[in-house]
Amino acid sequence: MVNESDNQKAIDDLDSQEAPNYSSTARIFSIDRKTLQRRHQAMSRSIQQAHSESLQLLTDAQEAALIQHINDLSDRGLPPHLNFSGISCLGSLKSSPERTG
Incomplete structure (x- = not known):
């Protein structure tokens, strides 16, 4: 299971790329490519963020x-x-x- 710091490192890596390469970055950080792409494009959020926004x-x-x-x-x-x-x-x-x- 990937932790949030790994996800954030992968997103930071994507932000530093001129043209984001989701497949390569996902392999480097051992993250599901679709999840990484959704998080990077702000289409999904972490469980902690979801709890913060809906339950707290x-x-x-x-x-x-x-x-x-x-x-x-x-x-x-x-x-x-x-x-x-x-x-x-x-x-x-x-x-x-x-x-x-």
Whole structure:
């Protein structure tokens, strides 16, 4: 099974090519050619991206920002209370344009 870092390396390799050669790149990185082509052309996405976009309440960027905020509070000696984290999280969800509906 190919991991996401291998997929990304293959996509980076394709991006560096003047005319992308999917067959050759797929062989080099041991990736299915069609999967590589779909990912490179943004026709499909990784399982992690699909979960992030469909199952999580926060985007990856929002999640990273919330974690950073919690870590900043902890570094200042103010570890957040669970209720506070939940309220902050809900506030960011309500103000988030990409997670409406």
